[in-house]
Amino acid sequence: MKSNYIQSFLSSNPDAVAAFTRDAHSLLNKNQTSNKVKHSVYAKYFDIEPRPKFTGFEKLEELDKIIRAKLSALVTPYEEKEILPVDQSPQVNFKQALIDRALRLKNRKNFLYYSGGVDSEVVLLAFLEAKVDFTPVIFVWENNKMEALNCHDVQYALKFCARHNLHPVIRTLNVERFWNSDEIVEMAHKYNQSSPQLLTYYKMVSTFNDELKGEKNANQSD
Numbered sequence: 001m002k003s004n005y006i007q008s009f010l011s012s013n014p015d016a017v018a019a020f021t022r023d024a025h026s027l028l029n030k031n032q033t034s035n036k037v038k039h040s041v042y043a044k045y046f047d048i049e050p051r052p053k054f055t056g057f058e059k060l061e062e063l064d065k066i067i068r069a070k071l072s073a074l075v076t077p078y079e080e081k082e083i084l085p086v087d088q089s090p091q092v093n094f095k096q097a098l099i100d101r102a103l104r105l106k107n108r109k110n111f112l113y114y115s116g117g118v119d120s121e122v123v124l125l126a127f128l129e130a131k132v133d134f135t136p137v138i139f140v141w142e143n144n145k146m147e148a149l150n151c152h153d154v155q156y157a158l159k160f161c162a163r164h165n166l167h168p169v170i171r172t173l174n175v176e177r178f179w180n181s182d183e184i185v186e187m188a189h190k191y192n193q194s195s196p197q198l199l200t201y202y203k204m205v206s207t208f209n210d211e212l213k214g215e216k217n218a219n220q221s222d
Contacts, residue, residue, distance in 0.1 A: 015097035023094055039118065045095035046125045048118050055115070056141045056150025057197045060175065064196055067179045071194040074185065098126035110134035111212065113205065114161075114168065116153030121160065128164060136161055136168040139204045141175045149175065173204055 023041045035053055042048045057064060092100065112127065114120045114136040127134050138157050141149040148154060161168045178184055179196050187199050 013097060013101045015092055016094060016101060019092060019094035019097045022091075041094060042118055042122050045093065046122050048121065048125075051118070051156075053117065054150075054152055055117070055197065056148070056153065057175070057200075059149050060143070060179070063176065063179060067184070067196040068194055071185070071188040071196065071199075074188050075192045075194045095126065095129075098123065099130045102127045102130040102132045106130075106132050111137050111169070111208070113137050113139070114157050115139070116150070116155075116157035116160070124160075124164075124166075136166050137208060138168045138170045139201075140170060140172040141200070142172055144174065144176045146174075169208075171204060171208060173200065175200055178203060 020041055023044065024037050027037045027040055039048065039050055043050070110127070110133065112120070112123055112134045114124055116138075124134070124136065136157070138154060138161075139150075140154055143149055157168070160166075178200060183203070184196060184199055187202060188194060191199065191202060193199055193202070
């Protein structure tokens with residue numbers, strides 16, 4: 001059985017991106033914030049519980065500013081891209097685009113990152129509706145006191161998994177230590193990225209994917 005490592009399921013799916021953009025475009029004249037628009041699109045197709053965006057990184061706001069300023073001097077600014085008009089022609093809707101994508105990953109060993117937030121939750125719901133097997137992967141962000149910074153989202157994610165009889169894999173990272181390390185500087189260069197928060201996700205996804213590849217190689221050598 002092939003393994004499907006953690007990837008950007010939403011943004012790597014052109015049909016879902018186009019469908020989401022069409023739905024979001026129809027809401028832009030209603031004075032809603034981007035987060036409200038996103039929730040509205042998701043709620044149109046999935047049973048999503050409205051909740052505030054909280055990643056846990058908010059507790060390291062001052063350190064984030066310091067590291068972000070340091071890394072900004074190392075990366076090349078992004079060039080603004082042309083905003084293309086939204087294709088309003090009738091096509092597959094957002095929910096069906098996600099389900100169709102999930103079905104193409106059937107008969108694979110899928111690992112899906114689940115933060116406890118709404119973005120990753122709609123992906124899990126699409127897989128559940130498509131009846132495609134997967135394992136949720138939950139990352140716990142810790143500080144130097146070994147306190148879980150994202151405990152709110154992690155607790156929500158664990159309850160969601162229990163409700164749907166899912167058995168998540170959990171991995172932990174000391175965020176303060178990583179943000180103050182040489183490794184994050186190297187990754188900033190590698191990915192041309194100054195956001196310590198995004199680099200934290202890159203770090204964990206890369207580490208977990210390497211773990212899966214190592215297990216695969218070990219099994220093949222047995």
